[in-house]
Amino acid sequence: xxxxxxxxxxxxxxxxxxxxxxxxxxxxxxxxxxxxxxxxxxxxxxxxxxxxxxxxxxxxxxxxxxxxxxxxxxxxxxxxxxxxxxxxxxxxxxxxxxxxxxxxxxxxxxxxxxxxxxxxxxxxxxxxxxxxxxxxxxxxxxxxxxxxxxxxxxxxxxxxxxxxxxxxxxxxxxxxxxxxxxxxx
Amino acid sequence: xxxxxxxxxxxxxxxxxxxxxxxxxxxxxxxxxxxxxxxxxxxxxxxxxxxxxxxxxxxxxxxxxxxxxxxxxxxxxxxxxxxxxxxxxxxxxxxxxxxxxxxxxxxxxxxxxxxxxxxxxxxxxxxxxxxxxxxxxxxxxxxxxxxxxxxxxxxxxxxxxxxxxxxxxxxxxxxxxxxxxxxxxxxxxxxxxxxxxxxxxxxxxxxxxxxxxxxxxxxxxxxxxxxxxxxxxxxxxxxxxxxxxxxxxxxxxxxxxxxxxxxxxxxxxxxxxxxxxxxxxxxxxxxxxxxxxxxxxxxxxxxxxxxxxxxxxxxxxxxxxxxxxxxxxxxxxxxxxxxxxxxxxxxxxxxxxxxxxxxxxxxxxxxxxxxxxxxxxxxxxxxxxxxxxxxxxxxxxxxxxxxxxxxxxxxxxxxxxxxxxxxxxxxxxxxxxxxxxxxxxxxxxxxxxxxxxxxxxxxxxxxxxxxxxxxxxxxxxxxxxxxxxxxxxxxxxxxxxxxxxxxxxxxxxxxxxxxxxxxxxxxxxxxxxxxxxxxxxxxxxxxxxxxxxxxxxxxxxxxxxxxxxxxxxxxxxxxxxxxxxxxxxxxxxxxxxxxxxxxxxxxxxxxxxxxxxxxxxxxxxxxxxxxxxxxxxxxxxxxxxxxxxxxxxxxxxxxxxxxxxxxxxxxxxxxxxxxxxxxxxxxxxxxxxxxxxxxxxxxxxxxxxxxxxxxxxxxxxxxxxxxxxxxxxxxxxxxxxxxxxxxxxxxxxxxxxxxxxxxxxxxxxxxxxxxxxxxxxxxxxxxxxxxxxxxxxxxxxxxxxxxxxx
Numbered sequence: 006x007x008x009x010x011x012x013x014x015x016x017x018x019x020x021x022x023x024x025x026x027x028x029x030x031x032x033x034x035x036x037x038x039x040x041x042x043x044x045x046x047x048x049x050x051x052x053x054x055x056x057x058x059x060x061x062x063x064x065x066x067x068x069x070x071x072x073x074x075x076x077x078x079x080x081x082x083x084x085x086x087x088x089x090x091x092x093x094x095x096x097x098x099x100x101x102x103x104x105x106x107x108x109x110x111x112x113x114x115x116x117x118x119x120x121x122x123x124x125x126x127x128x129x130x131x132x133x134x135x136x137x138x139x140x141x142x143x144x145x146x147x148x149x150x151x152x153x154x155x156x157x158x159x160x161x162x163x164x165x166x167x168x169x170x171x172x173x174x175x176x177x178x179x180x181x182x183x184x185x186x187x188x189x190x
Numbered sequence: 191x192x193x194x195x196x197x198x199x200x201x202x203x204x205x206x207x208x209x210x211x212x213x214x215x216x217x218x219x220x221x222x223x224x225x226x227x228x229x230x231x232x233x234x235x236x237x238x239x240x241x242x243x244x245x246x247x248x249x250x251x252x253x254x255x256x257x258x259x260x261x262x263x264x265x266x267x268x269x270x271x272x273x274x275x276x277x278x279x280x281x282x283x284x285x286x287x288x289x290x291x292x293x294x295x296x297x298x299x300x301x302x303x304x305x306x307x308x309x310x311x312x313x314x315x316x317x318x319x320x321x322x323x324x325x326x327x328x329x330x331x332x333x334x335x336x337x338x339x340x341x342x343x344x345x346x347x348x349x350x351x352x353x354x355x356x357x358x359x360x361x362x363x364x365x366x367x368x369x370x371x372x373x374x375x376x377x378x379x380x381x382x383x384x385x386x387x388x389x390x391x392x393x394x395x396x397x398x399x400x401x402x403x404x405x406x407x408x409x410x411x412x413x414x415x416x417x418x419x420x421x422x423x424x425x426x427x428x429x430x431x432x433x434x435x436x437x438x439x440x441x442x443x444x445x446x447x448x449x450x451x452x453x454x455x456x457x458x459x460x461x462x463x464x465x466x467x468x469x470x471x472x473x474x475x476x477x478x479x480x481x482x483x484x485x486x487x488x489x490x491x492x493x494x495x496x497x498x499x500x501x502x503x504x505x506x507x508x509x510x511x512x513x514x515x516x517x518x519x520x521x522x523x524x525x526x527x528x529x530x531x532x533x534x535x536x537x538x539x540x541x542x543x544x545x546x547x548x549x550x551x552x553x554x555x556x557x558x559x560x561x562x563x564x565x566x567x568x569x570x571x572x573x574x575x576x577x578x579x580x581x582x583x584x585x586x587x588x589x590x591x592x593x594x595x596x597x598x599x600x601x602x603x604x605x606x607x608x609x610x611x612x613x614x615x616x617x618x619x620x621x622x623x624x625x626x627x628x629x630x631x632x633x634x635x636x637x638x639x640x641x642x643x644x645x646x647x648x649x650x651x652x653x654x655x656x657x658x659x660x661x662x663x664x665x666x667x668x669x670x671x672x673x674x675x676x677x678x679x680x681x682x683x684x685x686x687x688x689x690x691x692x693x694x695x696x697x698x699x700x701x702x703x704x705x706x707x708x709x710x711x712x713x714x715x716x717x718x719x720x721x722x723x724x725x726x727x728x729x730x731x732x733x734x735x736x737x738x739x740x741x742x743x744x745x746x747x748x749x750x751x752x753x754x755x756x757x758x759x760x761x762x763x764x765x766x767x768x769x770x771x772x773x774x775x776x777x778x779x780x781x782x783x784x785x786x787x788x789x790x791x792x793x794x795x796x797x798x799x800x801x802x803x804x805x806x807x808x809x810x811x812x813x814x815x816x817x818x819x820x821x822x823x824x825x826x827x828x829x830x831x832x833x834x835x836x837x838x839x840x841x842x843x844x845x846x847x848x849x850x851x852x853x854x855x856x857x858x859x860x861x862x863x864x865x866x867x868x869x870x871x872x873x874x875x876x877x878x879x880x881x882x883x884x885x886x887x888x889x890x891x892x893x894x895x896x897x898x899x900x901x902x903x904x905x906x907x908x909x910x911x912x913x914x915x916x917x918x919x920x921x922x923x924x925x926x927x928x929x930x931x932x933x934x935x936x937x938x939x940x941x942x943x944x945x946x947x948x949x950x951x952x953x954x955x956x957x958x959x960x961x962x963x964x965x966x967x968x969x970x971x972x973x974x975x976x977x978x979x980x981x982x983x984x985x986x987x988x989x990x991x992x993x994x995x996x
Contacts (some may be wrong), residue, residue, distance in 0.1 A: 047624040048739075050613050052606040053881050055432025056204060056226045057615025062607050062626040069607060069627045079741060079750045080204050080615075086225035087879050087896060094890040095575070095605050096627060100963050102576055102889040104602030105631025110584060115591045117600070122632060129599055130646040132569045134661075136541040137647075141662030145522060148459050148466050151666055152519040154539040157530055160548030160573075161445040162437035163886070165611030166620060167687035168636040169436065169443040170721055171674065172546060173451055174502055175644045178670050180662075182456070182521040183540070186445040187882070188437050189527045189983060190400075190553060 041071055048075055051089045052163060056080060058089055062096070069096035133179065141180060153180030162187035191428060193405070193820040193980075194412035196488075196810025198453075199438065201427030201764050202391065203617025203756070205748035208233035209425030209781050212383050212390035214242045214376075217266060217398030217407065221250040222878050224431050224616075227393070228254070234425070242376055244269060244368075245397070246873065247903065247953055248938040259376050261366040262942050262949065263873045264401055264988040268831040268843070270410035272362035273377045275354040277417050282381040284419030287777065291768050291807055292416045292816045294347040295336040297327040302827075304353060307844025309826045317853045324821040332480040334813065346819040350413070353828050356843065365831065365842060367942025367949070381418070386777040389423045390415075395431040397875070400986040402849045404978040406829035409820060413829070416816050422768030422797075422807065424747055424781040432616040434882065435606070439614035442757065443691075443722055447525035450518075451691075451722035454495050457520040465520060468512035471495065477812040484814030485798045485805050493714040500719035501690055504671025509716060517666035526982035528555065528975050532857040535563040544571045546636060547603065551579040551586070552883035552959040555977075555984035556861070556926050557970035561586055569597040573639055575605055576885040579959035579968070587960055603636055604629035611637070611684040612728075612736045614757070618764075620728055621754040622737035641674055641682040648672070671719075685734070692729040693720025705730040708759060724757045735760070745793050747781065761795040767807035768816070774802025824979045825851035834988035835976045836862055836925075838871055838949045851979035858975045863925030868990035870908070871951040872924060874969045880957035888962040900958040900966030901932040904993065908950040909935040912993060919996035922952055924989055926974065929967035930996050952993050956986075 044063040049072075051058045059078035063071040072093040076083035095103075107125045108117040120128075133156065140155025158176045161169045176184045192198040207213065207230040221228050232254070235241055243255035244266075252258045261269050277283055288294045301323040303310040311320040326334035327344070340347040359377075363370045383390035392415065398407045411428055412421075420426035432438050444451040448458075455475040457465035463474040472492040479486045495515075499507045503514035523529070531554065534540050543564075554560040561583045564570060572581040577600065579586070584594040606613075608629040614620045629635070644667075651664040674682035674690075689705055693712060696719045698704035708727035712718045720726050728736050740752035749762040756762055763769070766783045770776050774786025784793040786802035798809040806814025819827045832849040833841045841847050854862070879897040880887040887893045902922060904914065914920055916935040921928055931954070941948045958966030972991060977984045 045626075047607075047626045049607050049623040049626065050435065050615070050621045052435045052613075052886070054224050055434060055438060055616035056224050057435070057613070057617070057619055057621055058226050059621070064626045067627055072607075077739070077741070079748070079753055080229075081226045082229065084226055084229060087893065088881055088887060089226075091887070091890045091892045092607070094892055095886070096607050098889065099891055100889065102963055103605075103630045103633070104575060104577065104600065105633055106602060107632065108577075108581075108598075108600040110596075110598040110600075112595045112597055113592050115585070120599075122634070125599055125601065126642050126646055129569075129571055129643065130650060132542055132597075133643070133647050134650045136568070138662045140539045140541065143663045145459065148464065148520070149516045150459055150520040150522065151517055151663055152521070153662075155541040157534075157540050157543045158546070159527075159543065159550065160546035161440040161443075162434035163547045163606075164436060164440060164636050165606075165609065165613055165623075165684065166436065166439040166443060166691070166725070167611045167684040168546075168640065169440045169445055170451060170691050171637060171640050171682075171687055173444045174670075174721070175640050177450070177519055178502070178517075178644070178666050179647065180519045180666060182447055182519045183525045183530050184445060184447055185525065185527045185530060186437075186440055186546075187434055187548060187553070188441045188446060189981070190555075190986075 044070060051085070051092065053088045058085055060085065060089060060092055069093065072096065137179060151180055152182050156181045157183035160186050191408055191412065191430065193823050194409060194817050195421065195765060196808055197764060199618055199764065200429045200616045201421065202429055203619065203762055204230050206424055206763065207231055207391060207429070208237070208748065209389065210234045210239050210391040211388045211425065212240050212242065212380055213393065214244065214380060214390060215251050215393045216244040218393050218395035218431050219245065219249040219251045219875060220393055220431060221254055223395065223433065223876050225878055227431065240379055242379065246951060257376055257379060259368045259372050260940065260942060261368050262944055263871055263951065264834045264837070265366040265831065266398060266407045267403060267410050267829045268357065268362050268365040269368065270414055271354055271357040271829065271831065272359060272373060273380055274410070274414050274417065275357040276377040277381045277384065278351045278354055282384045283417040284384050284386060286771070287419030288417055289338050289340065290772060292818050293813060294345065294818055295338045295340060296346050296819070297335040297337060297342055297344045298346060298349060298819060299323050299325050299327060300344060307830060307832065307846035308850060312850060317850060319824065319851060321821060324827050350818055350828065361842070364945055367944045383420060384418045386419060387780060389420050389425040389778065390418060391420070391426050391429060393429045393431055395433060397987060399983050401988065402835055402852045402976060402978055402985050403832055404983050405823060405980040406825060410829040413818055416818055419777060421816060422763065422765040422783065423778060424763065424769070424783050427763065430616065436613040438616060438618060439620065442614060442724060447521060450498060452494055452498065452724045454491060454498060457518050459520045460522050468515035471515065479812040481814060483806050484812060485800065485809035486812045486814070487798070487809040493712055494709070494723040496714050496716065497693060497712050497718055497720035497723060500696055500716055501721040502671060503669050506669040507716060513716065514669060517669060524982070526977065528855070528977055528982055528984055531560045531563045532855050532975060534566050535559060536857050537566065541568040542570070543567055545580060546573050549578040549580045549883035549885055551583050552968050552970060555970055555973040555986055556975045557968055558927050559975065565594050565596060567596045571599045571601065573601040573603050573636060574885065575603055576889050577961055578885045579961045582961055601639060602631065602633035603639070604633050609635040609637070612688065618756045619754045620725065620736040620757065622734060637682050637684060637687070644672060688729040688734065691721040691725045693718060693726045707731060727759055728755050728757070747783070749794055759795050761797060763794055765797055765808060766794050767797045770802065772803045825849055834985055835974065836988065836990040838865055838869065838990070839945050839947070842945055849979060852976065854976055861925055861974060863990045865990060868924055868992045870991050870993060871949060872922070872954065872972055872989045872991035873951060873987050874954045874956040874973070876957060877955055882957065884957040884959060885962060888957065888964040891963065894964035898964050899932060900955055900969070901934045903934045903936050903939050903953040905939040905941055905950060906935055906937065907941050909933065912995060914995050920993055921996050922954070922972065922991050922993050924972040924991045927971040929969070929971055931967045952991050
């Protein structure tokens with residue numbers, strides 16, 4: 006049975022393994038393998054390209070503390086590219102660029118302001134409805150078309166399947182025929 | 191792909207690449223952009239397999255290749271047709287496969303013709319084909335006439351041979367810029383796989399599709415693979431490499447104007463066939479055959495549509511009201527990405543747009559025009575993890591926010607590790623992923639946002655209807671079945687969505703486990719509901735099959751049928767019925783995919799359950815065989831070389847300069863340049879360290895440190911001519927605009943001799959824009975708004991530019 010990187014982590018207490026690798030620290034960027042002791046592990050699929058590599062995400066107290074290739078996965082067998090390796094920085098973004106509140110830009114404004122979710126949903130909902138009511142075509146040349154010409158929807162290649170399905174259903178129920186995403190590009 | 195074989199997906203899967211004897215990577219730089227795929231490419235090479243890299247640049251993929259062939263961007267058809275011609279002239283085809291499993295023997299209507307780049311039925315004024323002569327000769331029973339000796343001059347094989355005979359090595363070399371001896375080495379190695387025990391696979395990506403001849407590029411790959419007998423085989427097939435983690439799934443679920451979930455045709459009311467009601471939709475979109483040997487699986491389309499309608503309208507979908515078909519919106523014209531932005535730019539009824547994790551101001555073609563288009567909107571919603579270029583289009587460099595009316599909502603979304611759900615990889619594996627932490631601050635999941643949005647809109651309509659107010663037809667909203675939140679929950683549950691996608695018995699409550707086993711159990715009477723038939727089987731009575739993690743592999747071929755779940759039916763290699771002869775014996779017994787043991791199929795899940803020899807293998811094509819001659823496309827049944835809309839040279843294969851089925855959109859007049867001002871080929875590509883339009887990677891310091899800014903690559907000869915040194919700032923311009931970036935002068939880019947002249951190329955990395963932690967110039971400010979006549983995928987990969995030192 007060949008020794009995998011994961012086995013090496015488990016063996017990290019053993020001097021030989023540490024010496025052999027010049028210290029596991031080099032590979033993981035961890036100060037100590039104790040870092041993962043008692044952490045909760047879950048698996049995820051890399052959010053970048055379409056290979057579908059699996060990544061083990063470790064969290065403690067509900068916060069991600071580590072992400073590394075999943076050695077059990079039959080496609081990537083523990084390997085990740087530079088993007089996959091960087092998943093950790095999406096979960097724990099050191100430059101604080103993750104959006105954590107709703108931003109709103111008024112017409113002709115030069116800067117963002119913030120909104121509560123309740124206000125945002127209320128305002129967006131009103132706009133969707135007003136646009137739909139204004140631009141809806143129920144019949145065209147005698148054919149029932151139930152189409153809303155004033156709304157367009159884009160995107161979804163980074164969404165989960167369940168989200169894509171619900172987005173596809175929602176858009177069509179609103180009457181959107183102008184629905185497109187990255188697969189067209 | 192769909193035109194050749196019936197489905198548009200990667201045929202095999204990543205692990206299967208290890209079984210290839212020859213791997214052709216063309217229109218893809220897999221080592222760079224799908225790095226882990228190379229684990230399996232290298233595994234094939236370890237076993238003696240050979241890698242061919244065909245690319246305008248010497249890429250990371252090329253550096254690992256056994257054979258590297260440079261070609262000019264946009265000349266794949268010339269190159270591949272050259273190999274096809276080499277195979278046909280030297281009789282290097284798998285004849286039994288070609289005769290039995292393709293339409294090679296079928297006789298074509300005598301009125302069909304091809305002359306100087308034009309197929310029969312062309313209307314010069316409209317730049318459109320009437321396809322009525324692109325058809326088979328039929329017998330009295332309506333079954334195509336065949337000549338299995340392949341001698342009849344009207345049979346597809348003879349027409350193909352004649353068509354391809356113009357693609358001689360010398361002419362291929364003149365057009366592509368690839369030296370004749372390099373081309374011949376590729377042709378010789380590739381065609382060695384015509385033997386049943388040798389197999390080649392093709393890996394392609396956007397380098398193949400982003401052309402005004404993109405679909406025909408893939409057709410050429412398909413024809414080559416048919417002639418070699420490589421479809422359906424382990425280590426064979428055509429592998430479309432998906433660039434996003436779920437672009438396969440998002441397409442499967444119909445996030446395109448022309449398809450609903452499961453590739454059911456979205457209803458439309460233009461063109462000769464109008465989907466006026468359910469009956470008309472069924473008649474217009476359901477393929478038929480009179481050949482009893484053909485499975486014609488898509489004859490089930492009406493049933494799948496009824497199940498979708500049942501999942502969307504529930505109890506309100508009844509036989510009497512066409513299951514609510516009228517409530518689906520019907521398009522009155524094509525709405526591809528570019529069409530929508532052109533419409534918006536020109537002034538239209540479009541008032542509001544919702545963008546779910548997409549950034550067209552970097553990723554769209556002629557992206558500055560798309561940014562300007564957004565100014566015409568009343569309101570824009572961007573749901574994202576980051577502030578993207580698109581969400582701040584109103585404060586882009588050069589814009590005056592005080593003059594831009596558009597209201598913008600930027601909504602904070604959860605990342606992939608902050609929610610639960612599935613994504614489908616390139617090899618069609620739907621894999622479940624889990625939540626590891628809560629999203630930051632007030633961020634929520636996309637699912638929760640869409641669910642809240644729909645329920646809030648529905649509430650407004652309910653209130654207005656109750657109050658007797660006049661509103662646009664509320665029925666599609668009020669009659670919808672929308673049930674994604676369990677009774678004791680506040681938030682929608684992805685498991686409930688996954689169950690609706692899988693399908694369930696309507697009369698029973700699906701929350702209690704009355705999932706249907708798979709799509710063969712669906713009925714057309716409203717008793718079952720299924721949101722996306724191709725995913726039926728993913729979440730059934732056995733539980734969530736997408737979450738499986740067993741590495742049992744009874745096939746010993748790396749198929750891992752109990753790891754996750756692959757559509758359709760957990761089949762790992764589609765068209766696998768073509769991997770065996772009519773007796774059910776594998777063409778290559780050393781690498782069997784399926785085999786008939788006298789009573790049942792063994793190995794992979796067979797593509798169609800009929801016993802060996804009883805049915806033809808390509809069950810998604812009405813004829814039951816793969817199409818060397820494909821009568822359905824808008825630009826011809828065979829792939830012909832045309833130049834890009836903007837090209838450095840003239841077309842020497844025929845007197846049509848660019849694809850005669852391409853009509854340039856009226857709104858793009860004046861947006862195309864010529865070599866007089868823009869003498870070099872512009873093209874674009876990606877790097878490992880960044881992803882697509884960049885928001886997901888340019889905000890991660892580890893990656894920014896590796897690749898901090900945009901750059902272009904040029905040859906030492908072009909650099910010398912222009913007085914540009916490595917690292918200099920340069921200005922690159924096209925008819926659409928100009929950008930400033932850094933020059934990387936490298937031997938990886940070389941001028942090519944094309945039609946007697948040396949041509950140079952400027953390659954650009956396209957991930958960058960003005961927002962984000964790392965910013966840079968946007969390549970797509972230079973690319974045009976023209977696209978393929980079938981898909982309207984834009985021509986990002988070939989355009990004209992000039993370059994000078996800044």
